[in-house]
Amino acid sequence: MTAASALHTVHLVLPATVDDPAAPSGGNRYDLRIARELPGAGWHVTGHRATGAWPRPAPADRAGLARLLAALPDGATVLLDGLVACAAPGVLAAQAHRLRLAVLVHLPLADETGLDPAVAAQLDTAERGALHTAHAAIATSAWTARRLVTHHGLPPDRVHIAAPGTDPAPLAPGTDGGHRLLCAATVTPRKGQRRLAEALAALAGLPWECVCAGALDRDAQYTAGLRALIARHGLGDRFHLTGALTPEALAARYAAADLLVLPSYAEPYGMVLTEALARGIPVVATAVDGIPEAVGRAPDGTVPGVLVPEGSPHALRDALEAWLRDPGVRRPLRAAAHARRAMLTGWETTSRALAGVLETLSRQPRRTM
Template identity: 65%
Template sequence: MTGTTTGRTPAAARGPARRTAPRRTGIVPMSLRTVHFVLPGGVDDPAAPSGGNAYDRRLCRDLPGFGRQVVRHAVAGRWPRPGPAARAELTRRLGELPDGSVVLLDGLVACGVPETVVPEATRLRLAVLVHLPLGDETGLAPSVAAGLDAGERAVLRAVPAVIATSEWAVRRLVAHHGLAPERVHVAVPGADLAPLATGTDGVSHLLCVAAVTPRKGQHRLVEALAAARDLPWTCVCVGGLGQDPAYVARLRTLIERYGLADRLRLAGPRTGAGLDARYAAADLLVLTSYAETYGMAVTEALARGVPVLATDVGGLPEAVGRAPDGEVPGILVPSADPAAFAAALRHWFGEPAVRRRLKAAARGRRAALDGWATTAHRVAGVLQRLSDEPRRTA
């Protein structure tokens, strides 16, 4: 998942009304209302924003409105492959929880340590929130990827509930790990409507919002832009630079090699007003990811009426979606075709009618986006069912 979200927008700026989730009514016993939410230690780190972190923070904020008191347990460590101290800390935190406690675990923390999580699955009421299947990460050694994949399978088969952030991810987890479909639930990220982006000239300013890592594939964006250097584009890449310094260095070298340093900039992470300003100046969001469970940057752009050009992978088509009239508010290109992205850029620049259609579709999609209340409502429903079910004994 990509992107970060910002605060609420005044009602006058929100545009057409959207579907909203009903508030939960009725009394839930206090012993079952608390949910212990186990999070990665960097969930609040402004230097490393991510869609997963933003999603977790919004659940912490919004679940109380649906009958859940959230107790946060942020555990520091290099998840999903932590050191001994982080493993011991997670073991201690889970071990101190009373029997039958409802626990929601971020999959980044839970799925890499089955030896810690699986033994607790009969004592606690566990749900795992999967932002990205661990085996889908790019750039891992085959043995590491296989180990993470096996650990994830063991954890997800042991817990009574799994929450995924797209319908695509539900299908992927069920098929890949052999999970019972009724135990895997979807809670798509919400989007806060924001004022319509003013953009620049309506065509030339491109924005990429994603951590700079191999999975996000910014090197493919550089190569596509180099192939279209005759077009009058400028591009800003917003995203954390600390996850893979070697990849960042490779990217900077590539930008210099193609002579694009004056037109393509790695701006580093932005949140809040700084990120809002980047979206406001954008004419087109561009993403060249190899894998995405959903793609929150897509809906954040659409919430401002900004069309999307992205690779056709994972849950990205689901995030792009369709306007109420059936039009697609973006261009999706085959991930395996290196020339497709540059060709799509030429299509965007060269066809005013295409741009008008995509912008109209983006505004239509904007009006139909669900908010974060819908997300919290769905997660709260899963947690309530988990509370109501008899606790496993084996």
């Protein structure tokens, strides 16, 4: 018997674009990482790619997913990314009696910023159907788990948490003035880059340079508006849009940064926050959803950054101004970030949490018709 065959098997169904280097995202990186890590926790991973994940599933894509699931053996354990599962709740319902289905949820679909209300309602209905059909839902943060229980009415014992891990990284050296700012996020309305540009435009008299590292083609209209805003405020030589970066190039940006800024309107966790903290870089972020969970606290209870209230129009500007002007603000935040760095958990913790859910799922009796 080979080592692989001695393991349990999970069929991992991911979006077809999950490893597209032009469209990196925290959700995609999480999915790919668990595919690598689960064998170390006792699970052989058989990977599948599905076209037609939200937001534009087509009938042919649903048919393809139906064929994929129908070809799996009775009793198979299947873990589907939520974008795939929620594109075809009826397909899941047709197989739930013979397969053990779990859905991995990063961000509840209707919580995406800027959706047309009709589209949001459609997404919400589809997601609710898929999650109630599945035998288990796996959330990537405690906030998301609570949201699935309260919003979709899922039984709490069917909702589990497997938070992202963080890789060890060298300390970023930082600068004396703390003027190098980094926003690492796909350029979309939810991530709030326009809000950041407006805040920094109000601080044009202070020394700062901001790098926005993230894909620019996810929302062309939003990106165009951001470019126009940068030009209107004369920030073209200080507010840089790099587009999607390779992991190596992004690591270099982290190494050069003094402060990570994440001005999101909604965020289930925020892997970039822990990636910055792993380098001892403090953060300024909006206090929404799972962000406070990701930022956490140092052992002495201090927050390794500033969490700004979502509803205050000037809170982000004020936090950045305090950081840029006052060494007395920067020093304790850097100390807290260094202390928080030692507390971060790795991906083996994530894989163990997932493996525990899959083990429980694999032992459940199949549903009857």
